[in-house]
Amino acid sequence: MNLTKKTMSDLYAMMVRIRYCEESLVGPINTGEVKTPCHLYTGQEAVAAGVLAHFTDKDHVFGTHRSHGHFLAKGGTMRQIMAEIFCRETGCARGRGGSMHLVAPEVGMLGAAPIVGGTISLALGAALAAHIRGDKRVSAAFFGDGATGEGAIYESLNFASLHKLPMVFVCENNLYATHMPIRACRNSEHIAKIAEPFCIKTWRVDGNDALKVHAAASEAVALCRAGKGPAFIECLTYRFRGHVGPDDAIQGVHTDIRPKAELAAWLKKDPIVRLERYMLGRKMMSAAGIAAIKRKAEAEVADAISFARRSPRPAPRDLEKYVCK
Amino acid sequence: MSANRRLSYSLAINEALHQCMAADRGVFLIGQGVNSPWYVGNTAQGLLERFGGKRVIDTPVSENAMTGAAVGAAIAGMRPVVEHPRVDFMLYAIDPIINEAANWHYMSGGRSACPVVIWGIINRGGEQAAQHSQALQAMFAHIPGLKVVMPATPYDAKGLMVAAIRDDNPVVFMDDRWLYRDEDIVPEKIYSVPIGKAAVRRKGDDITIVASSYLAREAVKAADILHHEGVSAEVIDLRTIKPLDTAAILRSIKKTGRLLVADGGWRSFGVASEICALAAESGIGLDRPPVRLTLPDCPAPASVSLEKVYYKHCEDIVLTAKKLCAR
């Protein structure tokens, strides 16, 4: 795997931007300044950054309730996302959607929405559109392990395969769906296997290793562009924060049911630290280079938060403005 | 046993489940979050420990099949309660609810029944936006074969859950997270509140306010404020949306001559519209045209600045009632 220095540092910078975005929200969520339910992406950055590095602005992506990372990695701006999370008129959905409805059609982020499994068939539709128009676009659906409970995913796998649609199914298997450990939801932790009966090529990768995700996605996207889709990538990962909010202090009680030792073990596999070590070890980046990327991300996030704070909330008279076009 | 035992709305539901499951081995609970410390508040507390994992089943995210399973188990002779932490998630289950459960008794010529409770929790506000906010009582009430109940008080929350479980038909039980902390006197023994019977919460002569669920609570508060401002409001808490207690509504508007209907659903083709149509068709001459107080025909917004004008509360009822009563 021979990534150029530039590709690798871009990948790293994207992950750092996502991390700083997420962690900057912890304070505002805890003080109540941010109310919209935030399902933080901290810990899973390698997936969005690694997969979407292969997507152009013309390619299409649909996300979920946990899509801050997908939005940024698809090219949405820090100001747009922050203003949306603060529910301001300047946000990507003009304050109508909040954290769970991130959209940037101008860069192919067609939308995120929190009905579990609900956007998988929408990404199928985007792939179908590309197929009919023959325009070589690829589409991706991001979803969690929990979404494999919904029937729509199997219907989508079958149809995508039947018509060889250019669609990448990206499962972020973080071992939990809300309060349910994966083994309370399904008898196997191996999710990629669900695609096999549909004759779909699958990859199962360490989702905390940005380079492995990047490599798998490179093959998957190439397959789709060559008209040999669909493709299915399972990324094994873990969320460092609560299901919703920083630490699942829902209704004031600490309710994260995950074993502390398990979380601690995963924290050691921090995808950002791992890529950092890899690059430093191979002298692909200097400590100063890393510090510069972090400083830049920090400044970008600070600017976006201050932009969000000084932006107006939607005016009450505009409540019904976007019901229909 | 104390006669004045107080219980919260959510624990009243919990008690109904405990007592029904203890009384009838055919009753079981299936749905997301019944084994979660937060997902369904405390409505499911203690059930798993007491009745075991065969009868208290937390599920994968599979609304369609889980609801279908409850419907099928009902047809096979059990009395399942299938729970959805939000009404929005229940939309994956529209097929088993409408095509199967609602039609089942009729299309089997009355030879097979479907005594299932479909429990959908309304959970909105807090900048959750369009897919985490919906109150779809009108949609379910539109369907022949379904009953729809919406308790406003802890007493009714328990009594209507018991009635829904005992009913031989599919019943959609819709409760509201905004009421979960309300406390009131709730008898400890098992009892049921009849389905199809409204309750007069305040007696009055100037205006009839018909409401249900959260807005029935708000209407009672509104009536007390209106009373101080010289308006005598009668509050009818529907308790059951379908079958509608038409007699209670008509009796009241005959007396007051003014009708305000408050409903937490959307305006068009909604519960409020149905009640206004009922009043119009009754031929009872109202002194003023009836008024609907509902959500606008608009998805739930995220921003709190829009939520403030979107959702209706006590103040909106007071203002609307005063306008309607002004000479």
Ligand SMILES: Cc1ncc(C[n+]2csc(CCOP(=O)(O)OP(=O)(O)O)c2C)c(N)n1
């Ligand atoms: C149809 C539907 N059912 C239930 C929910 C509630 N819910 C929100 S997130 C979630 C779990 C999702 O788990 P997973 O897909 O693994 O994603 P993760 O949160 O782990 O990223 C559930 C059940 C929902 N949003 N939509």
Ligand SMILES: [Mg+2]
């Ligand atoms: Mg998960």
